[in-house]
């Protein structure tokens with residue numbers, strides 16, 4: 222079979238792969254239509270594209286790679302954070318270009334929950350997959366899609382390992398569904414996830430990203446979730462990559478009437494991570510809480526761009542992202558809020574806080590509000606600071622050594638975000654990630670803000 | 679040598695000398711009151727003892743149990759039994775009170791007290807000091823009222839069992855009932871192994887905690903010293919007379 226090159230996809234190669242995977246013809250056509258669109262698109266130009274201005278695409282992402290289309294469990298895949306839970310969680314493991322195994326708890330299956338690979342689902346659940354796959358990306362010109370970013374269209378055309386999740390109406394899952402994406406091979410990886418929650422359903426979907434050490438790979442991921450009326454959805458995306466990974470992710474939720482959506486991203490790994498947790502509020506009464514914590518170390522570049530579109534009236538969004546930085550690292554927070562002219566009664570707020578631990582790190586924050594409706598409540602704020610010398614002294618004066626005091630203060634900085642989430646295993650995993658970072662930090666280099674020392678009086 | 683021996687101490691902050699040569703002695707088992715008007719340098723002395731980073735010792739010395747404190751970090755001083763109840767306790771967002779206290783106790787005692795045992799002790803001390811159990815869930819001093827912060831300082835002292843407790847205006851901002859509870863808390867800690875340096879602007883706390891000596895500070899110097907009767911004098915005449923004699 223012909224190799225797939227990320228920058229030189231061909232109709233022949235895509236058709237061959239689709240047929241070999243036994244995909245129905247509508248899915249092949251769907252891929253080819255996306256492929257045709259890629260021909261008219263160019264890769265992002267950070268000098269021209271507003272959404273890419275913050276991160277130089279050509280310097281941080283390497284597109285000259287072949288697509289990794291297969292994968293197997295050759296080495297131990299790191300344990301999922303669901304492994305230590307009392308609850309029996311669902312687990313899908315993607316290694317490189319393949320879904321290598323799926324664990325569907327009996328209690329899930331009994332209630333009609335479907336978790337399967339996307340090619341199989343395209344045959345067995347054609348109605349659901351056909352109407353939703355690509356409905357939130359550029360593949361559907363009628364959708365609220367993110368426009369015509371080639372990085373997304375390429376995934377529409379050539380996605381490799383895919384997962385389909387369906388939680389039927391009124392089924393409430395106590396245990397999470399974890400999708401583990403593990404990378405062992407260099408090259409381009411195009412994972413895809415489609416999840417559909419029926420009305421009044423409840424589910425938590427974890428996306429766990431890991432890689433083998435020293436693998437140089439580009440992961441271009443697209444996740445679409447349809448949350449139907451009055452459903453409750455939590456998405457948790459953990460970026461625990463090793464150093465060599467370039468990760469682009471569009472994780473998009475369509476929230477219908479009266480849904481409650483939370484999205485938490487925990488970003489600590491990867492060379493470059495550009496994460497787009499997006500939510501289209503298309504039904505009145507929908508609520509979304511995009512949350513993020515991140516810790517960037519020497520050489521890392523994180524670009525976090527939550528995007529909330531208030532399409533329906535009386536919906537609510539509240540964005541909170543907090544990050545810590547050390548070494549020569551860079552973080553970008555760009556919080557995008559769009560309010561449609563008919564979205565009266567919108568209530569939206571977004572906040573970003575950065576903690577700079579050592580010299581040389583840089584954190585940028587840009588709130589971006591596009592508001593077409595006057596009858597709304599909107600707020601935003603951002604701040605960048607350092608560890609407060611008084612906090613440090615208070616803890617030290619109680620006998621806590623400086624390094625331990627710093628650890629407590631940094632963990633405390635993130636508590637505000639983690640306190641919003643009470644999902645099994647998530648807080649422990651996030652705290653462990655953060656603590657590992659602080660532990661590895663060169664604490665002698667930590668800069669303390671002593672401005673507060675002067676105004677004691 | 680006294681357990682706490684302060685000799686000709688000079689302290690600077692932000693390039694300004696605030697203490698101009700202070701002498702003070704305190705032995706374990708004794709209680710000493712340091713009084714004086716606002717801005718006289720009482721907190722500066724307390725901070726210099728505890729190792730606050732904004733206050734530099736530029737002359738003289740502070741010895742505690744024979745060790746020069748100026749060479750030690752604040753946590754090392756705490757491990758030697760030094761405790762400062764601060765006039766303005768700091769809010770530290772996100773750091774849970776339980777986690778903070780357990781880390782402090784473990785680190786001062788250089789041992790790992792089992793969580794269960796620690797929680798039992800903590801709950802006991804909290805009820806003694808009238809601190810509601812719901813505080814266990816909260817962050818350090820965050821959203822505490824003035825009085826709650828002061829009680830929390832004494833709670834920390836009760837858990838850390840210091841040998842030198844410097845109480846910097848622990849009485850201010852407390853109503854009479856709270857003042858009594860806090861004073862009882864301090865008295866429970868008192869004994870032959872604890873020296874107390876009680877810093878106050880007013881005399882009312884001295885009705886509940888009997889000092890052995892009273893010293894008065896004014897403009898960065900000790901200007902008067904005496905027994906408990908000195909406090910009564912100040913109660914009657916205020917600090918005005920001192921200004922003229924100083």
Ligand SMILES: Nc1ncnc2c1ncn2[C@@H]1O[C@H](COP(=O)(O)OP(=O)(O)O)[C@@H](O)[C@H]1O
Pocket residue numbers: 674675676677678691692694696714715716717718719720721722723732
């Ligand atoms: N960090 C500081 N920098 C500069 N001046 C200070 C600082 N802290 C206190 N001072 C000044 O030192 C003097 C003594 O203050 P302080 O010790 O707080 O007095 P007290 O506790 O007796 O009210 C005051 O004039 C105060 O303004």
Ligand SMILES: [Mg+2]
Pocket residue numbers: 720721722765846847
């Ligand atoms: Mg004072």
